[in-house]
Amino acid sequence: MTVFKSFFKIMRKNIGVIILYTVLLVLFGGLQFTTGDSQIGFTASKPDISIINNDNSKLADNLVAYLDKHANLIEMDEDELDDALFYRQVNYIIYIYSGYGEDVLNGKFIEFKIKSTGDYMSSLADMMVNRYLTIQSSYDNLNEDELIDKVNSVLDKEVNIEVKTKLNTSLLSKISSYYNFASYTIMAIIILVISLILASYNSINIKKRITVSSTNYIKYNNSLLKASAIYSLIAWLFYNILGLIICGSELLTIRGLLFMINSFIYTIICLLISFIISNLLTNKDAISGIVNVLAVGSSFLCGVFVPAEWLSSGVLKVAHIFPTYYYVNANNVISELEVIKFNNLNGVYQNWIIMGIIIIGLFIVNLVIVRYKRKIN
Amino acid sequence: MFFHKFKYTFKYLFKNKSLLFWTFIFPIILSICFYVAFKDIESNEKLKIIDIAVVQNEQFESSMMIKETLNYLSKENDNQIFNIKYTDKDYAEKLLDSDEIIGYLLIDTEPNIKIKSNGINETIFKYIVEEAYSNSLVINDYINDGVLYDKIVEKIMFLTEEHNYTKNETNSHISYTMIEYYTLIAMTALYCGMIAINVINKEMANISSIGKRNGVSPIKKSTGILGSLSAAYLVGLIGLSILFIFTIFALKVDYGDYLYRVILIGMLGILAGESLGIFIGTNIKGSENTKTGILLAITMTGSFLSGMMGITMKYLVDSNVPIINLINPAAIITDGLYSVYYYEGLSRYYFNIISLIIFSSILIILSVIKIRRVKYDSI
Numbered sequence: 001m002t003v004f005k006s007f008f009k010i011m012r013k014n015i016g017v018i019i020l021y022t023v024l025l026v027l028f029g030g031l032q033f034t035t036g037d038s039q040i041g042f043t044a045s046k047p048d049i050s051i052i053n054n055d056n057s058k059l060a061d062n063l064v065a066y067l068d069k070h071a072n073l074i075e076m077d078e079d080e081l082d083d084a085l086f087y088r089q090v091n092y093i094i095y096i097y098s099g100y101g102e103d104v105l106n107g108k109f110i111e112f113k114i115k116s117t118g119d120y121m122s123s124l125a126d127m128m129v130n131r132y133l134t135i136q137s138s139y140d141n142l143n144e145d146e147l148i149d150k151v152n153s154v155l156d157k158e159v160n161i162e163v164k165t166k167l168n169t170s171l172l173s174k175i176s177s178y179y180n181f182a183s184y185t186i187m188a189i190i191i192l193v194i195s196l197i198l199a200s201y202n203s204i205n206i207k208k209r210i211t212v213s214s215t216n217y218i219k220y221n222n223s224l225l226k227a228s229a230i231y232s233l234i235a236w237l238f239y240n241i242l243g244l245i246i247c248g249s250e251l252l253t254i255r256g257l258l259f260m261i262n263s264f265i266y267t268i269i270c271l272l273i274s275f276i277i278s279n280l281l282t283n284k285d286a287i288s289g290i291v292n293v294l295a296v297g298s299s300f301l302c303g304v305f306v307p308a309e310w311l312s313s314g315v316l317k318v319a320h321i322f323p324t325y326y327y328v329n330a331n332n333v334i335s336e337l338e339v340i341k342f343n344n345l346n347g348v349y350q351n352w353i354i355m356g357i358i359i360i361g362l363f364i365v366n367l368v369i370v371r372y373k374r375k376i377n
Numbered sequence: 378m379f380f381h382k383f384k385y386t387f388k389y390l391f392k393n394k395s396l397l398f399w400t401f402i403f404p405i406i407l408s409i410c411f412y413v414a415f416k417d418i419e420s421n422e423k424l425k426i427i428d429i430a431v432v433q434n435e436q437f438e439s440s441m442m443i444k445e446t447l448n449y450l451s452k453e454n455d456n457q458i459f460n461i462k463y464t465d466k467d468y469a470e471k472l473l474d475s476d477e478i479i480g481y482l483l484i485d486t487e488p489n490i491k492i493k494s495n496g497i498n499e500t501i502f503k504y505i506v507e508e509a510y511s512n513s514l515v516i517n518d519y520i521n522d523g524v525l526y527d528k529i530v531e532k533i534m535f536l537t538e539e540h541n542y543t544k545n546e547t548n549s550h551i552s553y554t555m556i557e558y559y560t561l562i563a564m565t566a567l568y569c570g571m572i573a574i575n576v577i578n579k580e581m582a583n584i585s586s587i588g589k590r591n592g593v594s595p596i597k598k599s600t601g602i603l604g605s606l607s608a609a610y611l612v613g614l615i616g617l618s619i620l621f622i623f624t625i626f627a628l629k630v631d632y633g634d635y636l637y638r639v640i641l642i643g644m645l646g647i648l649a650g651e652s653l654g655i656f657i658g659t660n661i662k663g664s665e666n667t668k669t670g671i672l673l674a675i676t677m678t679g680s681f682l683s684g685m686m687g688i689t690m691k692y693l694v695d696s697n698v699p700i701i702n703l704i705n706p707a708a709i710i711t712d713g714l715y716s717v718y719y720y721e722g723l724s725r726y727y728f729n730i731i732s733l734i735i736f737s738s739i740l741i742i743l744s745v746i747k748i749r750r751v752k753y754d755s756i
Contacts, residue, residue, distance in 0.1 A: 016670045024681060027690075045500040086719055087692035088553060094543070115547040120497045124504070126543060131508055133542040138515060138535050154511045154518075159503055160489045164473060169494050285395030293406050300410040305686055315413050 003220055007227035010197045018189050025185040025239070029178040029246040047091045047121035047128075048072045050081055057101025059136075062148045064096075066132055066155060071125060085115055092116045092125035104147070107140060165338060172255075175247045176335035179259050180328050182239050183266060184299040187324070189235055190270040191277065192291045194228050198278035199287055228271060236267045258334045258348060265355050266327045272362035279369045298322040308332065323358050326351040378596045382604030386576060390612045396575060400616040404565040405623055408558065412628045415554040427498045430462040430469040430481035437484045442513035443506060446537070447482075450505065458505070482506060512536045550633060550718050553688055556711065558630045559718075560685035563710035565620050566646030567676040569613030570654025574668045576609045577602075577658035582753060584665075598749070606651065613647040633718035638726060642713040645733040649706045650676075652740040659747045679707035709733055 049071045053060055067073065074090050084090040093115040103110055110133055116122035136151050200206065201224065210220060240260050244251050251259065281287050299305055301315055302324040308316065319325040330351035337344065390396065431437060437444060451459040462472065469481040473493055480492035480502050488506050492499040515536060519529050578584045580602055582592035591601060621643065624630040632639045653675070657668050682705055684691030691711070694702050702708035713729035720726075 016667075016674060020674050020677060023678070024686070027681065028686065045495070045497045082548070082719070083692075083695075085547070086551060086553060086715075087688060089692055089696075110542050112543050113546050114543040116545060117551060118547070124497070124500065127504065127508075130540055130542055131511075134536060134540045135511065135515065137540075138532055150518075154514050157507075157511060157514060159507045159510060160487060161499075161503055162489065162491045163495070164491060164493045285398070289395070289398050289403065293403065296407060297410050300414045306414045311414060312416055315416075318413075 001223070003215075003223035004227050007197060007224065007231070010200055011193060011231060014193050014196060017192060021185040021188045022238075022242075025178075025182055026242065026246070028181045029243070045121065045124065046071045047125040048074050048089065049092045049094065049125050050074045050076050050084070050090045051094050051096065052078055052081075053096045054098040055096050055100040056098075058144055058148060059101040059104050060096050062151065063129075063132060066152075067094075067128065070128055081115075085117060088117055088119075091119065091121040094125075094129060101144070104136065105144060110137070169336075171250060172335040175243075175250060175259065176331045178243060178247055179263060179331050180304045182243070182263065183302075183324050183327050184295055184304050186235065186239060186263065186267055187270050187298070188291065188295045190232050190267065191274040191295070192288065194231065194271065194274035195277045195281075195287045195291060196284055198224065198228070198274070199282050199284055202278060202282050204282075228274070232267050232271045236264055239263070254340050255334060255337070258340070258345075259331065262327060262330045262334065262348075262352070265352060265359075266323065269323045269355060269358055269362065272359060272366060275366050276362065276369060279366065279373065298324045301325075303328050323355060326354045326358075330355075379600050379604040379607075382596075382601050383608045386605040386608035387611060390572060390575070390608060393575065396571060397616075399571060400565065400568050400613065401619060404561055404568070404616075404620050407564075408561055408620065408624055408628060408630075411554075411557050411561065415557065426457055426460050427502060428460045428462075428478045429502055430464055430472050430478045432466050432469055432481060432483040433463045434484065436486075437482075440484055440488075440510075440513065442516070442537075443482075443484070443488065443509040446505065446509035446512075458501070548719060550631065552631065555631055555718060556684060556688055556691075556715055558624055558628075559711045559714040560680055560683050560707065561624075562617070562620065562643065562714060563646060563683060563707040564676060564680045564685065565617055566613070566643065566710055567650040567653065567672075567679065567707060569609075569616065569647045569650040570657065570672045570676070571669055572609045572612055573606065573651040573654030574658040574665060574672060576605045577655055578665050578668075580605065580748070581659070582751070592751075592753070602748070606655070610647060610651055613651060614644065617643050617647055631718065632714065635717050638717045639714060641730065642710060642717070642726075642733075645730060645737070646706070646710040646713075648737045649710070649733050652737040652744070653706065655744045656740040659744045676707065679705045683708035683711040703732065704736070706733070706736055709736065 049067055051064055051067060051073065053064055064073075071092075074084070076084055076090070081090065081093050085093060095113040097112070100110065112129070114126070114129075116126065132151070132155065135154055136147065139147055139150055142150065201210075210217075240251075240263065243259075250256060277287060277291065281290070298319075301311075301319040302308070302322050303311060303316075303319070304324065308328060311319075316325075330348050333347035333351070337347075431447065447459065447461060451457060451461045462469075462478065464472075466483060469478070469483075469491075472478045473481060473491065476493070479496070479498045480490055482502075483489045483491065488510050490499075490503055490506060492502070512533075516529060516533060519532055524532075579587040580591055582588045594601070621639075625632070654672060657672050661668050661671060680686075682690060682694050682701060685707075691702070691708065694708070702712070709729050709732045713726060713733070716725040716729060
């Protein structure tokens with residue numbers, strides 16, 4: 001019991017680290033959810049566009065109205081636009097020059113100065129502008145109002161879209177991001193704190209004292225194991241309750257349960273890694289350094305901070321050695337499942353089986369290390 | 378005496394392995410992580426080939442415009458957009474269910490597209506079909522108006538040609554992954570505060586025995602502390618230089634066109650980090666670990682708010698609560714580097730330089746007030 005209690009006393013000294021990583025998770029998760037929910041049904045991806053309109057003609061206004069309908073128009077001062085473009089708050093800026101309307105009616109060639117981020121969204125915006133101007137330029141000998149009518153009547157005819165999914169995909173991807181980021185926090189808190197605490201017990205003086213004392217070695221070891229396990233369990237519960245608060249009631253479904261089970265398996269893996277590290281290293285600085293590198297490195301490579309779709313295939317191949325990769329993969333699959341039935345969950349089961357194999361592997365490695373150390377001593 | 382302290386402080390700092398790890402090696406490891414993660418992120422943003430299906434019925438065959446457009450865009454060349462399977466409705470549904478396609482086109486009285494979820498590929502698909510459809514409507518208009526055949530052909534050619542009405546005048550320095558490296562520079566500069574904490578602890582008599590010895594020695598206090606802190610600054614400078622050299626030559630990070638401006642920001646950044654360390658070291662009671670912990674907490678939170686774990690964060694803070702990033706040293710350093718990279722003008726740069734100077738001065742003055750004329754009872 002003494003050992004058990006002392007574990008938590010030392011843990012309290014490390015509470016700063018725990019608070020730091022929790023705050024990061026809350027900020028990150030909260031940030032995701034401030035960007036608003038989208039409704040179910042087709043919503044065309046709308047690029048964020050800013051228009052600087054220096055022309056007073058109806059033709060210019062019609063162009064603005066068309067872009068307003070098919071994109072998100074962002075109102076901004078001209079000097080703030082460069083920043084907004086850099087930070088991707090705006091994908092595309094178009095400058096409608098003074099005299100545009102006249103040039104159209106006189107059949108002159110139109111050229112707008114634009115600035116773009118060179119990505120998907122800005123390409124879409126560019127396509128929209130070019131299409132509008134192509135249709136407009138294909139008509140000749142019409143006056144302003146006639147031209148506007150013709151162009152609008154053509155562009156108003158839209159194609160019918162039927163969306164098959166009933167999922168609120170944007171909400172689910174936000175939940176998945178929260179859980180993915182939680183892997184960084186869980187890994188840091190569990191491995192760092194438990195390794196540091198166990199390192200205190202493994203320091204040479206304390207180890208000598210315990211060896212000469214009359215405590216049963218097995219009971220002592222068990223207490224430490226139990227304390228670590230309970231600490232991990234509390235951490236896991238805490239982050240899931242935090243998830244409930246941040247992500248909302250969507251987590252109270254079977255899908256939410258899958259997310260929670262996934263994070264539980266991951267927590268077990270982190271617990272085992274922390275045992276291995278505490279058995280290998282006693283220097284607290286070294287532990288701190290290695291765990292930080294491991295947590296940040298694996299998070300980057302496995303698609304926690306940067307979504308996995310954007311990583312190169314070479315990186316993803318390397319990422320296969322980290323357990324975080326399978327955790328993130330499972331999260332992404334869970335967030336994309338249409339219908340959740342037992343026989344539908346192959347994608348999830350695959351990842352869980354691999355994580356299970358990792359657990360068994362880590363367990364064996366730990367036993368081997370402990371036996372090896374005992375032989376040396 | 379100054380050089381004596383300088384030399385020996387420098388020597389023992391270089392023997393402190395854990396300190397060197399955090400200030401020299403950890404940033405390099407992080408920069409490699411960034412490099413690996415971001416390497417392809419911007420090339421992956423360009424369009425990939427989209428898998429779709431088309432239900433091959435009578436109405437589709439007679440919709441020349443749509444048919445030819447899709448055919449053209451699925452040709453295997455550099456501009457290929459689609460990969461099309463021509464099939465019947467049931468098979469198309471199956472393909473959609475199994476995610477082999479993102480959507481399929483079925484034309485009856487009008488074009489209909491069925492997709493599975495929202496996304497950019499689905500929007501592009503809709504868009505292209507819509508464009509072909511509206512082109513066909515324009516041509517039908519002309520035909521109904523009794524326009525001559527030659528003219529109609531001319532119009533068809535015009536509508537289906539690629540037109541470029543836009544001239545791209547974007548600043549070439551638009552890569553937003555560069556700014557992640559800048560946040561890393563800022564974090565490293567602030568990590569130099571750990572060196573300062575280490576040094577200051579050895580000057581304070583109530584913390585360490587070396588501090589006691591320093592306290593009873595006859596040297597002028599200011600000389601002694603300045604000597605040690607100069608050595609601390611030099612170590613920080615070496616660490617940041619290594620990071621700069623590594624990122625410029627090995628990772629090919631672009632800091633813009635004015636390297637000397639970048640160097641100045643870096644040097645002031647280290648000053649800010651060290652003054653933060655001095656302030657924490659003199660004003661917070663506790664062991665070296667506690668002080669380092671507090672420094673880390675401030676640094677990591679500051680780095681987070683300046684965009685290290687997601688560039689959007691910096692923009693959100695700047696537009697909603699700008700006051701935070703005006704006093705956040707990580708954000709000031711990051712912003713300074715960003716202003717060299719992206720802007721031609723100097724006003725924003727000077728603003729950041731002056732902010733850093735003010736930040737460091739305030740903290741140093743507050744620390745000096747705490748350290749000077751300290752008296753201990755001889756009990």
